[in-house]
Amino acid sequence: MTSITRNLPPFVKDLGVSIVGKKCYISLVENLNVGDIDCVKYAISKGLGIGIVVGGSVMKVPQMLLILNAGSAEGLSLPAYILETLSYAITLAYSVKNQFPFSTYGENLFLTIQDILITLLIIAFAPSKKPASSNKPRDLTVALLSMAGIAYTLNSLPISTLALAQIATLPLSLFSKVPQIAQNAKAKSTGQLSAVAVLAQILGCVARLFTTATEVKDPVVFTAFALALVLNSVLGVQMWMYWDAKPAAPVAAKHKKDEDEGEEIVSPQLREEAKASAYAYEGLGYGVPSSQQRFGTPPRSFSPVAGSPVAGQRRWARKTVD
Known part of the structure; x- marks a missing residue:
C-alpha cells in the first residue's frame, strides 16, 4: 500500500x-x-477547519431566504445582528493581522458578509408605523456608511489595539445573543429565526474549539468560541421549545388585510349616531333600513325634519365593530 x-x-x-x-x-x-497522534489531531483540525469555512460561506443563507420568502424580519433582533456583525469583523481583522491559517478563521469573512446582508434586510423589512413618511432609505444609507467606516477603522488599527478589541468580542458575543434570546422569551416564539443557521452555529463552535486548541492555542479566541457555544445552545433550546409557535403577522400585512376586508374601526359616538339614524328612518315611516341603507348614503327622498336628532349632523360609516 x-x-x-x-x-x-x-x-x-x-x-x-x-x-x-x-x-x-x-x-x-x-x-x-x-x-502519529499529533499529526492525526492536526489533520482532523485542518479537515474541520476547511469544513467550517465551506459551511460558513452558506451558513446564513437559509436565514436570508426565510426573510425574503416571508417578506418579514419578524422575531429577529436588529441590535443582536449589529453586535454579532461587529464581533465577527473584529475576529476577522485580528486573525488577518496575526497571519493565522485561513482555515482557522475563514468562515468569519463569509459570516461577516452574510450578517451585513441580514442586518440590511431587517432594516428593509422592518414594520413601518408611518408608511407615508418612511425613513428606510435613510436608515439603509446610514447603516452602509457606518459599516464601511468600521471596516476601514479595523483595517487601520495596529495589532496591539486589535488584541484589545479581540478581548472585547467576549462581551460583544454575550450581548449579541442576549437581545435575541430575550426577544424569543418575551414573544414565546422564534419568529423568522432559522433553525438551520442556529444548528450550524452550534456545530461550528464545537469544531472551532477543537481547531483553536490544536492550531492557534490562543486563550482569548478559545474563550470567545466557548461563550458563543453556550449562547448558541440557548438559542437552540428556544428553537425546540417554541417550535410550534407561529410568529405574529407583520403590521403592514395586518393593515392590508383590514383594508381588503373593508373593515373600519368606528368610535362609540359614531356608532350611537348610526343607531339614531336607524330610529329616524323608522319614525318617518320608512321602516328599519337594511344594513346597506343603514350605513350607506340615505335615499334621496329622505330628508330629516327640523328638530330631528340627526338633522344637520349626518355621519355615516361602512361598518361598526364592538
Missing part, C-alpha cells in the same frame, strides 16, 4: 502538503502511520 501512497500524482501530493504540512503528509499519507 505504501508503494501506492508514495507515488501519488504531484498535484495530490502538493494539495496534501499544503493542508497538513510536509512532515504530517509523509507520516500519515506516505507511511500510513496512523499512530
